Amino acid sequence: MTGASTADDLAIEAKGLSKRFGRQLAVNNIDLAVPRGSVFGFLGPNGSGKTTTIRMMLGLAAASEGTISVLGQEMPRQLQDVLPRVGALVEGPAFYPFLSGTANLHRFDAADPHSVRGTRAARVQRALERVGLTHAAGKKVRAYSLGMKQRLGIANALLSPRELLVLDEPTNGLDPQGTREVRHLVRSLAADGATVFVSSHLLAEVEQICTHAAVMSAGSLVAQGTLASLRQSGGRTLRLLTPDAGTASAVLVRLGLTPVTDGAAPTTGVLTASLPDPDGAVAADGVVAPEDIVAALVDAGVRVRGFAVEQGSLEDRFVALTGEGFDIAQ
Amino acid sequence: MLAALAAIPILIAVAVRLSSAVPPGRGPAFLDRITQNGLFVGVTGMLVSIPLFLPLTVGVVAGDTVAGEAGLGTLRYLLVAPAGRVKLLLVKYAGALVFCIVAPLVIALTGAAIGAALFPVGRVTLLSGDTIAPAEAVLRLILIAAYIAVSLLGLSAIGLFMSTLTDVPVGAMAATVVLSVVSQVLDALPQLEWLHPWLFSHYWLGFSELLRQPIGWDSFASNAWLQAGYVAVFGALAYSRFVTKDILS
Incomplete structure (x- = not known):
C-alpha cells in the first residue's frame, strides 16, 4: 500500500468502486490509489475488470457504487474540467477508416472544446512525430496496420499537454521496436511530470516501466503498491x-x-x-x-x-x- | 445517398422521354403531365420517393448518427475528448436535419433541371385550374420540398433515439425504416381512423394545398405541429437515454 497519501497526491482515487452489468459484478468494491507522477501499471488477466474501471475513470460508464476521482475531481460530475487534462487510449484505437491519420486527429481535437484551434495543425504534427507516424500521416486509416493504428491512438492521447495519460494496452499489436518506443515514450512523459496509468497483461512491460502497480483479479483489486513492495510481498x-x-x-x-x-x-x-x-x-x-x-x-x-x-x-x-x-x- | 436521390427524377425523366405517350391516369400522379411541362418531373420525383425512398435514406442517416460512432468505436474517443454528450447529440441531430432539408430539395431541383432539359417548360396549371409562370412554379417546387423536409423531422428524431439504443448502426437504421412503413400501413387501415392524425406519416402526401391558388397552409401547419411533437418526444427520449448511457462500445 502507498500508505498515508492525501487526496492531493493522488492522480486517481477510487473508493469502494463497483460496477454491475445485470447480475454480473464486473468491478467489485475496489479502492485504487494512483500517486501523482507515478507510472502505474494496472495488471490483470483478460476480463478481470481493468477496462471497465478505466471506463468509469473516464466517465464513459457510471459506477454502480462507490466514487472515483481523477486529478482531484469527482467523475463523472466534473468530467468537462477533468478530461481536457487527460489523454486516453481505451480498449484499442478507433478511427474513421475513410479519413487520413492527420484528419482523424484533427477531428478528435476539434471535439475538445478546450483545444486551441490555431495551434491544432502544429500539435497534430508534433503528436504524429512523437509516435513516429509522420510518413503515414496522409494515408487513409483504412490502409493502416494494427501497429500503426495503435501509434495513432497514442498520438491522439498526446494531442495536448496532459497531466494524466490513461493507456489501455498501449503496446498491443506493436512490433518489438514499437514496444521499445512506447516504453521510451512513457518514460519521457513521466519525466515531464505526467502521471501515466498503463493497463496491461504483459508483466515484463510493467516491470520495466512502472514505479507502482495494482493487480486485478475477477473484478477485485488483489494487490497494489510500489513495484518493489509488490515483488517483496511475493x-x-x-x-x-x-x-x-x-x-x-x-x-x-x-x-x-x-x-x-x-x-x-x-x-x-x-x-x-x-x-x-x-x-x-x-x-x-x-x-x-x-x-x-x-x-x-x-x-x-x-x-x-x-x-x-x-x-x-x-x-x-x-x-x-x-x-x-x-x-x-x- | 444524395446521388441516389438525384437519380430518381433523372430515371423518371429519361423513362418518360424514351417511351411513347403515357395514357393519362396511369402511373404516379402527374406522370402524364411531364411531356407537356418538364417541371413536373420534380413533383413526380418527390411523390414517388415519399413512401419508401426518402424514409429509407433518412432512416440510414438518422440511425447512423450515434450508433455509427459506437460501431466504429470513435464514440468513446469523442466523449473522452470531451465533446460533451448533449453537444454531441445536438450536433448529430443537426446533421440529420440538414439531410432532411437537402434530400427533397435535391430531388426537386434535379427533377426541374432534367425536366427542363428534356421537355418543354411553360406555364404550369395548378390543381385549382389557375396557371402560374415557370419561375413561380419552381418556387412552389421548393415549397413542396420544404413541406417534405418538415414531414421527415419526426422520423429523423425517431432514428436518433433508435441510434442511442444500440451499437449496431444497421439495427437502428432498419428499426427506423420499419417504423416508417408500419406507420404508413396503419395510416391505410380505415378501422384505425382515430389513430391516423397521430401517425407521423399521416400528412406526408398532404401537400396538394400547396398546388392551389391561393395556397392553403392548413395541412402544412398541422404537419409542422405533429412533427414538432415527435421531435420533442423522441428528442427527449434520445437525450435521457444517451446522457445516462454506459458507453461500452
Missing part, C-alpha cells in the same frame, strides 16, 4: 544445494520453514523453502535471517554447497494472485 525463496538433504530438511523445519526437496539424487539434493516476509508479516515467532540459517545448517554438520535467497518475480506474484493457466477466475 516472498523470497531460499535455495540450498547440499548432499545432506535429510539433515538439512530437519534443521529447516526446526527453524520454522517448510522445505521442499527437488532433484532426483538423494545424495545431492536441492532444497527450496519460502522465506518469511522481512517485515515479519508472516513469521510470528521472529524473523530468521539468511545468515542464521546457514550458521544453523553448518552447526548441524550439513555440507552447504550452495545457498541463495531469491527475490520473487512479479510474474510469480501475478500468478499467485490471479491463478495459473487459462482458467481465468470469473
Whole structure:
C-alpha cells in the first residue's frame, strides 16, 4: 500500500468502486490509489475488470457504487474540467477508416472544446512525430496496420499537454521496436511530470516501466503498491544445494520453514523453502535471517554447497494472485 | 445517398422521354403531365420517393448518427475528448436535419433541371385550374420540398433515439425504416381512423394545398405541429437515454 497519501497526491482515487452489468459484478468494491507522477501499471488477466474501471475513470460508464476521482475531481460530475487534462487510449484505437491519420486527429481535437484551434495543425504534427507516424500521416486509416493504428491512438492521447495519460494496452499489436518506443515514450512523459496509468497483461512491460502497480483479479483489486513492495510481498525463496538433504530438511523445519526437496539424487539434493516476509508479516515467532540459517545448517554438520535467497518475480506474484493457466477466475 | 436521390427524377425523366405517350391516369400522379411541362418531373420525383425512398435514406442517416460512432468505436474517443454528450447529440441531430432539408430539395431541383432539359417548360396549371409562370412554379417546387423536409423531422428524431439504443448502426437504421412503413400501413387501415392524425406519416402526401391558388397552409401547419411533437418526444427520449448511457462500445 502507498500508505498515508492525501487526496492531493493522488492522480486517481477510487473508493469502494463497483460496477454491475445485470447480475454480473464486473468491478467489485475496489479502492485504487494512483500517486501523482507515478507510472502505474494496472495488471490483470483478460476480463478481470481493468477496462471497465478505466471506463468509469473516464466517465464513459457510471459506477454502480462507490466514487472515483481523477486529478482531484469527482467523475463523472466534473468530467468537462477533468478530461481536457487527460489523454486516453481505451480498449484499442478507433478511427474513421475513410479519413487520413492527420484528419482523424484533427477531428478528435476539434471535439475538445478546450483545444486551441490555431495551434491544432502544429500539435497534430508534433503528436504524429512523437509516435513516429509522420510518413503515414496522409494515408487513409483504412490502409493502416494494427501497429500503426495503435501509434495513432497514442498520438491522439498526446494531442495536448496532459497531466494524466490513461493507456489501455498501449503496446498491443506493436512490433518489438514499437514496444521499445512506447516504453521510451512513457518514460519521457513521466519525466515531464505526467502521471501515466498503463493497463496491461504483459508483466515484463510493467516491470520495466512502472514505479507502482495494482493487480486485478475477477473484478477485485488483489494487490497494489510500489513495484518493489509488490515483488517483496511475493516472498523470497531460499535455495540450498547440499548432499545432506535429510539433515538439512530437519534443521529447516526446526527453524520454522517448510522445505521442499527437488532433484532426483538423494545424495545431492536441492532444497527450496519460502522465506518469511522481512517485515515479519508472516513469521510470528521472529524473523530468521539468511545468515542464521546457514550458521544453523553448518552447526548441524550439513555440507552447504550452495545457498541463495531469491527475490520473487512479479510474474510469480501475478500468478499467485490471479491463478495459473487459462482458467481465468470469473 | 444524395446521388441516389438525384437519380430518381433523372430515371423518371429519361423513362418518360424514351417511351411513347403515357395514357393519362396511369402511373404516379402527374406522370402524364411531364411531356407537356418538364417541371413536373420534380413533383413526380418527390411523390414517388415519399413512401419508401426518402424514409429509407433518412432512416440510414438518422440511425447512423450515434450508433455509427459506437460501431466504429470513435464514440468513446469523442466523449473522452470531451465533446460533451448533449453537444454531441445536438450536433448529430443537426446533421440529420440538414439531410432532411437537402434530400427533397435535391430531388426537386434535379427533377426541374432534367425536366427542363428534356421537355418543354411553360406555364404550369395548378390543381385549382389557375396557371402560374415557370419561375413561380419552381418556387412552389421548393415549397413542396420544404413541406417534405418538415414531414421527415419526426422520423429523423425517431432514428436518433433508435441510434442511442444500440451499437449496431444497421439495427437502428432498419428499426427506423420499419417504423416508417408500419406507420404508413396503419395510416391505410380505415378501422384505425382515430389513430391516423397521430401517425407521423399521416400528412406526408398532404401537400396538394400547396398546388392551389391561393395556397392553403392548413395541412402544412398541422404537419409542422405533429412533427414538432415527435421531435420533442423522441428528442427527449434520445437525450435521457444517451446522457445516462454506459458507453461500452
